[in-house]
Amino acid sequence: MVKPVKHLYSSPNFKKLVFRIGEVSEITGVSTRQIRYWDEKGLIESTRKETEKTNSRVFDFKNLILINLINMYLQQGFTLAAAFERAQKRQNSIKRIHSVFNTFDNVIVDDEDVLVIDLGYFDDEKTKHLFGIIDENTELHYQVKEDGQEPDLTAYKKS
DNA sequence: CTTCTTACA
């Protein structure tokens, strides 16, 4: 049974988890040169940290995953364009799988009638080596928006 | 110290 509960992602104890370009490069193995190039081409999306004097790029968890997926297909021999397409499809598939396998206990409808699924934290060995930053202090939220719209995957870190 | 842009190999 889906019950209206105050959404988790607005909890004052959690802030959106973002990564600087150097961190993304270190985690995924993709060079900063490539990341900037993909960003310029619009394959990935970054936001600018206005408070910083450098006005540097920051990437959310969703884009970190995307960058890693693109790189994975790139290493399999696909062209950048093909790798991007595959990565997008793969990412969407993963999201749908998550939504299917999560129990109703993790389903929440917030004030704006948006479906939110708490994925908890990843602690299996497969993801741990790749995303070591996901731990007890990090929450992953999968948000299903109105039909047709892109689902959103965001990580939040306890501050 | 890290990131940014620009430019050249």
Add this chain to the structure above:
DNA sequence: TGTAAGTA
């Protein structure tokens, strides 16, 4: 795509 330069 890597790397260097000169910044912020």
